Amino acid sequence: MVSKISKRALETPASPIRRLVPYADEAKKRGIQIYYLNIGQPDIKTPKVWYEYIEKYKPEVVAYTHSQGLLELREAFSKYYERHNIHVTADEIMVTNGGSEAIMFALGVVCDPGDEVVTIEPFYANYLGFASYLNVKLVPVTAHPEDGYRLPPMSEFEKVVSPKTKAILFSNPSNPTGTVYTYEEMKTIVEFAKKHDLVIISDEVYREFTFDGRKHISIFHFEGIEQQVIMVDSISKRYSACGARIGTFVTKNKEFYKNALKFAQARLCPAETTQFGAIGLLTLGEDYTNSVRDEYQKRRDATYESLKEIPGVVVHKPEGAFYLSAKLPVENAEDFIIWMLKEFNVDGKTTMVSPLSGFYATPGAGMSEIRIAYVLEADKLADAVKILGEGIKVYNSRK
């Protein structure tokens, strides 16, 4: 029956973030303490208002909601966006099962099988999974560690565009690189999309996490392109509520909305209970998100300062999100990560990061690169990166 597996399934990669977990589990069994910097699961407590609102509503029948999500939640999102100078009404917002489903709806509305979507690699690894599930081809433009993974020039985008190109998909602040695009960089994307009449799918889930006083530029801050924009969002990182699975699909294009709603109707609705919790989280203002951002900035500093001390590492100071990508002085980062889990420890401790190759669509790209999610307290991060440095030394002398 193996012959019965679809090509789309066989071509879907296992998550590069989750696939090395068995090595970590084995290390744990051997009594090794692991610093998990591989997954974007923050340790920050979810605000209590999550449970308070679930408790507050408590309907007697846990029922379907409208497929586009509860009106009250969509109105709360609308107000939240307003504070970020993003003017969208409740009717332009659809609640989804995390940002994940919003990206899938966006790809599904815009692309038929075989259509192409331009992305900036390294990109959020699960884009590959969504694309293969829906038989869409991701066409990458490559950013480089040497210049801090800044946006490649327009000429690079022009090289990959084809008659099959339907959209451009990217995250800003970027997961996995932590790069925050400037106004000029965003304008390059907008001009590219305008010129080739592409839909822009803008993943803005790390909106608040911009450091050193930087301001986030949303795709909705550009005029005259609203009809070709789909914004993807999620409360997962903002409120440390990854397990809420509440995201949004936001567009001013009524046809995009109407057609995405048909996909939404087929799957009925996002969970009712978690929508109540999300209404609660959206009552939190900038005080909350600023304090979380400051905490991540501290962590960024601890991680970056330790990392740049390691000889041979190529790293730029990340500007946002809670990730950092870097090039290590090793040939195969995945092999190194597995070795760190299987063979290495300092006083019974080791560090787990993600290999970055899974965040590229170009075969063989990013082999020496890693992603670090700085989701632990600053002192733990410093220790984790120190262990990483020790590991590199031993790993390379070993060969």
Added chain:
Amino acid sequence: MVSKISKRALETPASPIRRLVPYADEAKKRGIQIYYLNIGQPDIKTPKVWYEYIEKYKPEVVAYTHSQGLLELREAFSKYYERHNIHVTADEIMVTNGGSEAIMFALGVVCDPGDEVVTIEPFYANYLGFASYLNVKLVPVTAHPEDGYRLPPMSEFEKVVSPKTKAILFSNPSNPTGTVYTYEEMKTIVEFAKKHDLVIISDEVYREFTFDGRKHISIFHFEGIEQQVIMVDSISKRYSACGARIGTFVTKNKEFYKNALKFAQARLCPAETTQFGAIGLLTLGEDYTNSVRDEYQKRRDATYESLKEIPGVVVHKPEGAFYLSAKLPVENAEDFIIWMLKEFNVDGKTTMVSPLSGFYATPGAGMSEIRIAYVLEADKLADAVKILGEGIKVYNSRK
């Protein structure tokens, strides 16, 4: 930008259950009281243990769970299935966002774009949405109101099978017809799948709701075909928890599981909070589900007894689920339903049902048929059906 909408989105039908809601909303605005028999949203209270378990766990960080769902929940499902003589381990169960996502994973694992899946029409309307989202073609074998929508004979299945056929998908007890397949009918499906080496996607979400002492036959009660079976399940109806969005994808085929897990990893996980609630619901035993079944049997009786009194209606006594399909003495049931909402009422009340044409893949099929979801108390149902009968009389004399 309308040209930018994908064919797959344009071909996805709006939900036949939800698409007439605007007419109902208008009627409500005019002060009409509506009996909503169009949607499978029961009025039965969700057991309190749902909220008790959410309250009991309450982790400080609402976090991602494993992509296949919490082990504790999968173990609870395994024990639950054991009680139904379905022997599957926690490793063979994947928690999904409702039964909806389980069906999509099943189609995605088995089918590439253009592949075909045999279904028995009328079928659960959202199968069409899942199929067009994933570019799979549903190939129907037609059941008929005149014989209570019983399984068509093997010869009908043989007519539609092609080299592109990868699977057969059906629900038992059936949504929308309420038919419960006998052992012999299930055996026909099994033999057909064996003969053509097809995957069987068995949607068993109404397992407990079988009336008059009938026993539900699960696809897992057949031996020697386990490797080509995917069972789809959901807690939505069983525990009146439609808003929980917790379902399962169940298979003993390790390749199916492994590949579906890649899709699951891309979307990260089902909501953590609702998984806790589901663990709670699964502590309920047969006493609970039997009492709910008895309530639905009473409602079935009230609906059926009233409906068969209406001249010209073709209806057989439904055997399970909480739906009934029937042929009305009208040419176009959708037109009639809209008329009922726009033009008709008895003492300020009217009845809303679903047109059945949207539950067929064959164009033009089921035009005179409707689905009734008997999700209200028995006396309300009797009144609602009486109003439907009055409506038919006036509608037909009007022409």
